[in-house]
Amino acid sequence: GQHRETLSLQIAKNLEDRLSPGVRDLIRQALSVFLCCLAPFQVLFNQFKYFFNLYFLLLACSQFVPEMRLGALYTYWVPLGFVLAVTVIREAVEEIRCYVRDKEVNSQVYSRLTARGTVKVKSSNIQVGDLIIVEKNQRVPADMIFLRTSEKNGSCFLRTDQLDGETDWKLRLPVACTQRLPTAADLLQIRSYVYAEEPNIDIHNFVGTFTREDSDPPISESLSIENTLWAGTVVASGTVVGVVLYTGRELRSVMNTSNPRSKIGLFDLEVNCLTKILFGALVVVSLVMVALQHFAGRWYLQIIRFLLLFSNIIPISLRVNLDMGKIVYSWVIRRDSKIPGTVVRSSTIPEQLGRISYLLTDKTGTLTQNEMIFKRLHLGTVAYGLDSMDEVQSHIFSIYTQQSQDPPAQKGPTLTTKVRRTMSSRVHEAVKAIALCHNVTPVYESNGVTDQAEAEKQYEDSCRVYQASSPDEVALVQWTESVGLTLVGRDQSSMQLRTPGDQILNFTILQIFPFTYESKRMGIIVRDESTGEITFYMKGADVVMAGIVQYNDWLEEECGNMAREGLRVLVVAKKSLAEEQYQDFEARYVQAKLSVHDRSLKVATVIESLEMEMELLCLTGVEDQLQADVRPTLETLRNAGIKVWMLTGDKLETATCTAKNAHLVTRNQDIHVFRLVTNRGEAHLELNAFRRKHDCALVISGDSLEVCLKYYEYEFMELACQCPAVVCCRCAPTQKAQIVRLLQERTGKLTCAVGDGGNDVSMIQESDCGVGVEGKEGKQASLAADFSITQFKHLGRLLMVHGRNSYKRSAALSQFVIHRSLCISTMQAVFSSVFYFASVPLYQGFLIIGYSTIYTMFPVFSLVLDKDVKSEVAMLYPELYKDLLKGRPLSYKTFLIWVLISIYQGSTIMYGALLLFESEFVHIVAISFTSLILTELLMVALTIQTWHWLMTVAELLSLACYIASLVFLHEFIDVYFIATLSFLWKVSVITLVSCLPLYVLKYLRRRFSPPSYSKLTS
Template sequence: ISYQASSPDEIAIVDWTERIGLTLVHRSLKSMTLKLNSTEQLFDYEILQLFPFTPETKRMGIIVRDENTNEIIFYLKGADTVMQNIVQYNDWLQEESSNMAREGLRTLVIAKKLLTQEKYQEFEQKITKARLQTINRSRYVREVIETLECDMELLGVTGVEDKLQVDVRQTLESLHNSGIKIWMLTGDKLETATCIAKSSKLIRRNDDIYIMKQVATPTCIAKSSKLIRRNDDIYIMKQVATREECLQELNIFKRKLDACLVITGDALQICLSFYEKDLMESIIESPSVVVCRCSPTQKATVTDLLKKYRNKKIRVCAIGDGGNDVSMIQSAHVGIGIVGKEGKQASLAADFSINQFSYLTRLLFVHGRDSYKRTASLSQFIIHRGVIISVMQAIFSSIFSFIAISLYQGFLLVGYGTVYTMFPVFSLVLDKDVPADIALLYPELYKELAKGRSLSLKTFSLWVLISVYQGSAIMYGAFVLFGDDFIHIVSITFTALILTELLMVALAIRTWHTLMVVGEFLSFTCYILSIVIFQNHFDIRFLESWSFIWRVVTITAISCLPLYILKYMQTQFKPPIHEKLKQYSTLK
């Protein structure tokens, strides 16, 4: 039998009951059937009501009728924090839940309540009336259901291990080394969230931990200390309920330099209501943050606050695998959904979708880094291509008393922006400075992107200066070397311009690809063919002369050779880090 459910916890519980001898053999919208494996006896139940799980209530319920005994039973399961106020008094629930949470298990409390026929009929009338309301329907339904959620018989507590995916620890370590700050927003209780953060190396061994929660009794403090007392310094907030207490604890946290923060959703909500700006500015500087008992609304709120109080250069990326993460993913600058056991809601709502968390390193360090580098290079060349021809036009107009005549007419101007330079320039999207294995091995390369050196005001100004220099070199070089043949100024300067653009693309390429070579050759071939086809614009006999060829080569060399020399000197005496890593990997 193969089981499917909206939550992996439900599948785990049903699998466990099958192992101990009670199997779910049938389930529909109206009925279910259980089989006792030892005697093959079947138990049929009619489903009367179903109350789905919601992140706000943190519980779900079902009312069934036993076909054999005609008993009506209300079953409820949910988080221990809400269930402990619903079940009958006991002295072991909180302790057992905490013990399981310290082992990294996700706990669920299960309870039941027998209903008489009269009690159920009365409830059915109220729930039907509530569901017919047109205003505040969900609130009325919730109030009716809560009339049953009291004095329930505690059946037990389950602990389900939420296993980490493959290579999660290595992925988080790489993200730390790349300069990315990681926050974990989870609905798990504090002990479970802290245990997972430690086991996944989100909170590293020597990191200090500061815990904020709404109410902490001495017993809870002792248990929390037992959980994370190893090589770490533990700072635990006593209580957060008033403005003064928030300010006091916030000032204490500010003095704990480089301490990782673990905070509950309730405490976060209270602190934000009093000192939103001070709290966010403080915890943004923390190495890692864990927000536990966090609802989907709070996840989206935290994401919005990160966008609000972040540095302008920082971008917020949200990663999730369940329906509870959809609002957070949609609130972030970039959303990444993981196709997991909880369905595809997150991946469908995200900008990018991956199958495993470990694929995040390749998405960021390889594809993301290459995309940024390629976009920067492509943008700069498009700027260069437009500025250089504008400079040439400006010089041409200034020499001829700013007469309103275009230097290049008709198809030459259109062809320059398309067939003559388009293929090599756009082939830059295939360029990469380092192989994928080196980018994954050295996450520090990704940290360079935060500095914005590939596309900044400095690089923009540099490319503008290069364009001004090359445009001036081509125009003034043509005036000096072709003084007697000035009637051919269009052929001279345009040929030098095309050659300059192709050589500049070749200079910028760091890893040659076959299509790059094809693009360079194809563009130059298109220009040669256009000379042959449009002979009324070109003097073929002049273009075939040796005098034309060596002078155009000289002009092109003047415009491009200094840049080649400067790049060679930079590579030899002050190579960028990616060049050093490429040379190091080649030697290895």
């Protein structure tokens, strides 16, 4: 059997700490200091797992060997130290933030019930078995079993948005026998224990039993999710007492914070590939240099010296520059006033946003508002729409006025009256079922005039808000209120409805069967207090309800008709139960709930025994309206060359209707609805039929999709990828993730997944770039995503402007950093060749460090502010995004162009300096190094498309820094020589020869073969 935990409540009373609190705190502090000291070493160790960081460490260490030393030690250690320092500081900032957050949480104070009364305890000192009191609006500090509440209705509400992302309040019930105790202190006088399942990650289920041993006979109660208070949730009503069940790493919330798949951007992989090519070039050049010496003498030492000499070929600062760039892009996205509320949760992949080929989106709450409006009530023979709701109101009114006043004596009702009365009773039955079958609770809040207790007593309309797990439920209850039957009160065992005549109807809740994604239905058994009648009400999706209700000839057809209008359809049914029939059911149900093994299966079997031959009452249709600007956003994405797939759990007809409304499927586009297939043969025939269609949108259900992927995965994906739009309906969360994975594998293109609910988390985490929409269903998707937005329309700007800019800027930055390193390495190669392949460095000491830091770092990094077009133009012409997918700004072709530029400029500067220097070697250094710095600054100016004032400052500041530092560089440069005209004209000529041809080529290209973006800016 499975390992389980048994927990005695006596622990809270008689457990004595073996260590005094002072000693325990001292040990804890010593341990935390030791771990803090270890943290920097852990970060450094992680950094040296990367090949190139380890490579530069070995290079720096080689300088301790006299035969390999090329110059001052600091020329190798300072750059490495700088790169690692930036990384360690960044990690330290993150660690400090986490530490402050944790300390804040761990130092919150709670009340603990003990034999000596209530004592204060920090949340970090709470232990298993403690009896903890949690006040209203306080966070629950540990996973607990709910024992008592101060609320008179014997239940409490929890806010769980930080745990499961859902914004509705959850109803929780205390253990019945502990709630009946006169005071909370009596909990310490009883002898009882909790038998609980072992810790696991499931936050939606719990199995256990509570046994009180000091009663005769012992009382046993089954425990379920309704009796739990998970850590991280907030008590929304009353004061509660619970016994601590799990702490530390066994908490549900902690077990659910598994590290998600770490996403490495495609751009980073491409840059890594280029650096590997550069490493290959480094080895080849070193071998060639030694080969030209005919491997004379200790040639192996010469190879190592050349590897050290040309180590600049691999730019040590590339990774840091790109990481800092990503931080800038994230900051720019957060600061964009046109997309308020956007959060960047993963700052490592902003370039991915500029290369998306497939966008996979949820429907409800993502494309739609998730704000439900009741639109249709269908009774089979008659339907009521928005324009005829007053008829429903009059039917309800007539029923209750007839009941409240005896009709005057008549000779007999006319036929019309009889028909009207039967119709009124049918409408009444349907409305009453909708008003009773739900998990909605009315909550009364103070409105400044009436206080909370008074409002609750008087059922004050203005103070009432409805709490439920789904917007559909609230819409239905608000509708019943609008037609005259108002839900005014509810606790764990009763419900109150108010009629149009202000009469209160009382119902006892006998059982409730909550909605689940698997069952697709919910049910409730109530007893009408005025008549004693027991009724089982149920509502759910048509696919499951069709097999539960009695045979009828209109359900399927009308469900289809309503779905085609874009309505979400629910089927409502009822069944009257005799007292003995219910008692028999209850006995079996309680027995099933007490079982510890296979509880859910046994419970479902018992409930199913009731779900037969139910009377179909009505269909309800609610509409979920589209979000603002969904249509233009989808059109923008389509014009940008992005294919949009809609993956939803909704009905086929509803999903198709939404796809048309949102213009996901254009007006003149054919739609191929994939027939329902159940086996290989049917799938083969349907795929052949689909293959004959051209340029049509595909609509397919989850069941058919599963069959196709099982037998014809390759063929199906090949055909689907050619479609301009795809709609998958009745999609399970696991299927959504599977589709994302298949698209990545089959096409090799980047995918972006957008969703708002817990059922979208798996696809968001699976995609290359996950975007969460903060919506009515909470923050679960938003918290799991790489980027979080508040509305779907913000996605257009996120991709077209920020994605495009981030990708282009990083491409320019990385290639420029590589160019900067190749340039100086080419000069070193020319210098060594001229001087008989000697492994002697051209530049030493501060020159080599200053070159890639203070002299060129700021202008090169300022490329992260560059943009080729204004953001308005990028939004107006999404085709620019499509161009980016075709001709990549970072490719082997562009890399080769930059390599050739580097070789040309490096050779020109070095040969120019060798030809024009007079007598001293220091003149070569002065002329070539100054020309190199000027060339780099001019090349940055050539690369920039749109000047920003910070770019100008960076250029001028770098030049000023170089000129000012010349005074201190007399060890390497002749200070008197640089003040002569001879020096100035030589540097000017060399710089002109190295840069002018590139300026001319840029002008000619703009003139005769301009890129598409330049046509829009000119």
